Amino acid sequence: MISSLDECSYIIEYEKFKGPINLLLELVRKKKVDIYEIRLSTVIKDFLNYIKSKKDVLLDTLSGFLYVASVLLEIKSKTILPSKGEQEGEDGDSDLINTDILRRREEEYKIYKKISTYINELYKKEELYFIREAPIEENFLDLFPDFLKDVSIESIHLLASKFLKDKEDEITYLDYIYNNSISKTIFEEINRVKDALSNRDFITFKELTKDLKRMIDKIICFLSILELYKNEFIDIIQFESFGGITIKKFNGKIK
Amino acid sequence: MEKLSKINIENKNKNSNGIADISFEKSKDWLKTCIEGILFISESPVKLKEISRVLEVPEGKVSGIIKALEKEYIDQNRGFVIRKVGRGFRLYSNPAISDILKSFIKSNIRTHLSQASLETLAIVSYKQPVTRTQIAEIRGVRTNSVVLTLIDKGLIKEAGKLKEPGNPLIYKTTDRFLELLGINSLKDLPALSDYDER
Numbered sequence: 322m323i324s325s326l327d328e329c330s331y332i333i334e335y336e337k338f339k340g341p342i343n344l345l346l347e348l349v350r351k352k353k354v355d356i357y358e359i360r361l362s363t364v365i366k367d368f369l370n371y372i373k374s375k376k377d378v379l380l381d382t383l384s385g386f387l388y389v390a391s392v393l394l395e396i397k398s399k400t401i402l403p404s405k406g407e408q409e410g411e412d413g414d415s416d417l418i419n420t421d422i423l424r425r426r427e428e429e430y431k432i433y434k435k436i437s438t439y440i441n442e443l444y445k446k447e448e449l450y451f452i453r454e455a456p457i458e459e460n461f462l463d464l465f466p467d468f469l470k471d472v473s474i475e476s477i478h479l480l481a482s483k484f485l486k487d488k489e490d491e492i493t494y495l496d497y498i499y500n501n502s503i504s505k506t507i508f509e510e511i512n513r514v515k516d517a518l519s520n521r522d523f524i525t526f527k528e529l530t531k532d533l534k535r536m537i538d539k540i541i542c543f544l545s546i547l548e549l550y551k552n553e554f555i556d557i558i559q560f561e562s563f564g565g566i567t568i569k570k571f572n573g574k575i576k
Numbered sequence: 577m578e579k580l581s582k583i584n585i586e587n588k589n590k591n592s593n594g595i596a597d598i599s600f601e602k603s604k605d606w607l608k609t610c611i612e613g614i615l616f617i618s619e620s621p622v623k624l625k626e627i628s629r630v631l632e633v634p635e636g637k638v639s640g641i642i643k644a645l646e647k648e649y650i651d652q653n654r655g656f657v658i659r660k661v662g663r664g665f666r667l668y669s670n671p672a673i674s675d676i677l678k679s680f681i682k683s684n685i686r687t688h689l690s691q692a693s694l695e696t697l698a699i700v701s702y703k704q705p706v707t708r709t710q711i712a713e714i715r716g717v718r719t720n721s722v723v724l725t726l727i728d729k730g731l732i733k734e735a736g737k738l739k740e741p742g743n744p745l746i747y748k749t750t751d752r753f754l755e756l757l758g759i760n761s762l763k764d765l766p767a768l769s770d771y772d773e774r
Contacts (some may be wrong), residue, residue, distance in 0.1 A: 357716070430714050432771045436702065437694035439766065443757040444689060449671035450659070450758065451681055453616070 331371060331382055333364055342389045349396060356397045365390055466562035504538065510545035518555070518570050526566035607631060608641050621664025621755060662755035687729070692722045697731060697753070702768055705735045705746035723747065731756065 333342055338354060342364070348354040368386055372378045400423060517524050526546070530539045546568060549555045558567040610631055614622055624642075628635040642665055646658040656667050669677050689697070696719055699711050711719045726732045727747075735748040754760065 426714065426716075430716065432768065433695055433698045433702070433714055435771045436698035436765075436768075437691070440698055440701070440757065441689065441694050443759065447756060447758045449674040450668040451674065451677055452666065452668055453619075454682055 331368060331386055333367070335359070335364060335367075342386055342393075346389050346393060349393065356393070356400055359393070359397075361390070361393055361397060470563060505541060507541055507545045507548060510541050511549055514542070514545055514549060514568070515554070518568070522570050524568050526568065529568070604641070607633060607637070608645060611638065611641055612645060615658065615665060615667045618666065621660075621662045621666040621751075623664045659758065660760040661758050662751040663760060666755075690722075692719070693726060696722045696726060697749070700726075700732050700747055701749050701753070701762060701765060704748035705738075706748075707738055707744040707746055709744060 331342065332340060333345060338345055338348075338359060345354065345359070349356050349359075368390070372383065514524075514529060517529060526543070529546075530542050533539050533542060546555065546557065546566075549568075550557050553571050556569040556571050558569055559565070611627060614627055614630075624635045624638055627638045631638065642658060648654075649657055653670075655670050655673065657670055658665055659668050692715075695715055696711055699714050700706055703710065708719055708723055711723070723732070727734070730750055731753045732747050733750050735746050737743040738746050749762070754762070759765065
């Protein structure tokens with residue numbers, strides 16, 4: 322039987338399985354592949370398309386496929402519709418079909434189906450209960466930063482036209498990382514900020530970053546300021562959300 | 577308005593105790609007022625632990641007062657009820673008047689759950705933490721999109737990965753699921769054996 326199957330050279334390509342169909346049968350027989358997972362209708366449809374596209378299909382390929390496909394169909398139909406009692410098939414495939422497991426599965430599914438009805442009843446019953454519709458109370462609204470501060474129709478228009486114009490300069494995230502070697506470390510930046518504060522008490526973030534063109538350098542500068550703040554070298558003053566940041570020497574001097 | 581309520585509280589205090597100068601604060605009535613207020617303003621179920629922490633009284637006492645309030649509302653046919661859902665307490669409108677209240681509800685965001693969603697929820701709630709494959713095994717069909725929908729709706733969530741080959745994701749139900757079913761914990765669901773007819 323197997324030798325004739327070897328002639329079947331058609332390769333099934335399916336997300337769950339790839340290989341000749343007789344290998345699929347072997348795996349199903351050895352319980353390495355769950356027949357449940359294999360959509361035989363797709364396998365057969367693909368094969369029909371295959372023989373339509375090829376004129377010179379070997380008769381052996383055709384008959385081999387037909388034989389194995391029908392065996393698989395028989396196995397699958399038996400697993401889907403387990404008949405109680407005798408399970409003896411002529412070619413000994415019955416040992417594949419563990420009716421106990423199938424029956425248990427079917428009954429398990431029935432139980433969950435009933436539970437799903439119960440869950441739906443609970444869910445429907447909840448429609449009778451309403452909760453208070455509670456928006457944020459007004460005195461808490463002030464705690465939100467005003468995300469639309471300084472935004473006008475004109476500013477949106479300007480931004481949009483700028484973005485549309487700069488489309489060719491578009492950078493992708495990965496390119497950005499790989500093409501921008503980081504020029505300095507946070508420690509170097511900390512020293513630069515310290516130097517800038519050596520002969521004055523205040524400096525604004527804007528001043529500190531005015532010569533920095535690249536976003537990454539500005540970020541490094543910002544991180545260095547956070548680090549200095551953490552180590553109590555500086556104090557940070559910001560009067561409003563998104564407002565300018567002023568850096569002040571802590572206690573008037575740098576330790 | 578503020579004055580008025582204060583006077584009311586003082587009067588009530590005098591009436592119930594007969595003594596004018598006893599401090600209302602920390603008395604049982606005061607705690608009851610506080611708990612009622614907390615439940616009134618809260619947008620999600622409030623846990624016993626939180627109330628007990630804020631009011632600095634043992635959880636047992638808070639629980640007792642909530643039970644008393646619950647009974648009071650029912651006995652007096654009030655427009656709202658207290659329910660223990662999603663591991664916390666919450667005020668709900670009285671279901672007896674839901675038809676009337678419907679016209680005052682601005683947004684009813686409850687969405688229909690499909691049969692596939694309900695079955696998947698049933699399986700997850702009893703078998704959690706559970707993998708997609710395990711769900712599919714019981715339902716006999718693939719469930720990926722259903723699982724994603726349920727995650728979107730906040731009814732189930734990822735709960736780590738199984739320590740076996742492939743490391744499949746495992747899922748469990750959320751507190752929101754309990755809330756939407758009006759139950760306090762998974763223990764409130766009937767036992768699996770109740771449904772087994774064998």
